Amino acid sequence: MTGDFAVGLQSWQAFKQKEKEEGFWTGHSLFQIPARILEYRGKAESLVLAYLYEKANGISFYSASAVVIEVHTSERTIAARTGLGKNAVSYAIVSLEADQAIRVSRRRDPKTKQIRLNVYLLLHSETKDPLVSAPGEFGVCKHNYERPYITAPKETRTHLQQMKPGSRAVYLSALALASERLSTSFGILRNDWKSASRLGRNSFDRGVTDCVRRKLLTYKRRVLALMDPVTGAPTQRSAHEFVKHDNPRWKFDLNSVTSEQWRQIVQELLKCEFVISHSGWSWTQRGLLCPFCKEEKCFTVSFAKQQYNCFNSECTQRKGRLCQLVARVLRVPMRTATDYVREHVTQDQKAA
Secondary structure, eight states, X not given: OHHHHXXXXXXXXXXXXXXXXXXXXXXXXXXXXXXXXXXXXXXXXXXXXXXXXXHHHHHHHHOSSOOBOOEEEOHHHHHHHHTOOHHHXXXXXXXXXXXXSEEEEEEEOTTTOXXXXXXXXXXXXXXXXXOBOOTTOSOHHHHTTOOSEEEEETXXXXXXXXXOHHHHHHHHHHXXXXXXXXXXXXXXXXXXXXXXXXXXXXXXXXXXXXXXXXXXXXXXXXXXXXXXXXXXXXXXXXXOOOOOXXXXXXXXOGGGSOHHHHHXXXXXXXXXXXXXXXXXXXXXXXXXXXXXXXXXXXXXXXXXXXXXXXXXXXXXXXXXXXXXXXXXXXXXXXXXXXXXXXXXXXXXXXXX
């Protein structure tokens, strides 16, 4: 039974992870960029790489089959889309090629011998193999196991073009931290954010000020919040509608669990047996350790009252109800702990 619950717990955790991913920047047109873009500290290479990955995400989604992604474009087009000069684009491409971030095939006009079109292959940061398309699925980096990666709204490209390198590096690092946490608002120390941007203190401070002025983010009391790049306000597209239920009750009543069923659940969970005294509480036996502070002869439970207690004043989880004990030992939310108890009770009823 415990094995079945472990499998179910893993499925639940995978479901919650997928739910968080789907709820991150919901309602925005997105593209993925490998986190290696932060190494360029907002310089021309970062703009060119962001543009190529934006194109690659679209090519991947609309491809008919799984094939190597080829981005066909000219340096003139890249310059127009990124706001860079043609020479800056040429130098950036050479730099990216030298770093094995891309592979370029240059096609020349047969008459003029001038380069008229480049074919770009995006390379995996570890294997150096070209990335492959995922027809009908979002996310080039996710599909090719290119991690870590940044998930960014497509509207950010306009802002990135208008920024100086320092501001660009600050904003890209904020997007990277948000992508790691799958949240547009989270706590972060200023020094940790600065380290992620690869900038010095002065450049970082100026970049943060510029991003705040552009209403792309806010940073107050160590909380970094990313704004909707179009409205400059907290994103409303991913807001979930609150549904108020007429009778919000758990489907399973914990008070219906008998003391004997609680004994079986707790003893199986902690892998020990309890001896109950006349008071209804178990004896603090030698060899019986508290599951939290690991101290001996201080942990006791009452199956009739559905409570536990630890007499060690330094224990961080000194007392609570037995369902809280289950949740804290398994390190899962209360709802999952309730499901664990219900599964045991159901199996006990079937056996009876």
